[in-house]
């Protein structure tokens with residue numbers, strides 16, 4: 001598994017405002033979107049492309065175009081939806097599929113409650129969006145789901161990860177083509193399974209349920 005922890009002052013600055021408990025939902029949503037666009041730059045480093053030639057007003061120029069089949073972007077509902085616009089801004093031709101997952105707050109086990117994905121993901125590059133990688137249970141279930149459908153490689157874009165969750169994803173996906181791009185690697189999980197210091201419940205903060 002390849003892990004890239006973003007080390008850029010702009011990303012850390014935006015994450016700092018996001019973490020602040022006094023940041024209201026509208027600002028939180030705007031920042032989450034901006035952060036994804038910055039992280040997507042790194043996450044799409046390995047996007048499959050093919051050589052093309054275009055005619056400029058002066059001459060022919062060799063260039064690159066995203067190749068077929070198009071990348072598939074999969075936000076994990078609910079919180080991952082707050083990252084979708086930022087990602088498709090950068091890759092407007094991507095197809096979008098959805099996975100709805102909720103973590104049982106007592107057992108911390110993920111449950112898939114909705115799915116809208118192409119049936120066949122063979123030969124597809126998938127980009128999973130979920131702001132929080134805590135125990136890793138949700139991301140592991142999402143990655144397993146995509147590989148079971150035929151995906152060939154999965155890149156996950158997260159805003160904040162806990163070391164415990166990252167290690168769990170690494171152990172569960174050994175031998176498969178998985179990349180994690182994350183804005184910050186935090187200290188630990190607390191006894192409730194929340195990332196410390198983290199930013200609280202990303203879904204609640206995005207959608208104003210607290």
Ligand SMILES: O=P(O)(O)OC[C@H]1O[C@H](OP(=O)(O)OP(=O)(O)O)[C@H](O)[C@@H]1O
Pocket residue numbers: 076077078079080101102103104108110130131132133134135136137138139165193201202203204
């Ligand atoms: O790594 P894990 O321990 O599995 O936790 C991370 C998951 O928890 C949050 O979703 P949540 O279940 O709160 O659903 P929501 O997005 O609807 O709030 C988050 O968006 C991840 O999907």
Ligand SMILES: O=c1cc[nH]c(=O)[nH]1
Pocket residue numbers: 079132134193194195196198199200201202203
């Ligand atoms: O810290 C956490 C852990 C799981 N889900 C969240 O939204 N935040």
Ligand SMILES: [Mg+2]
Pocket residue numbers: 079201202203204
């Ligand atoms: Mg939540």
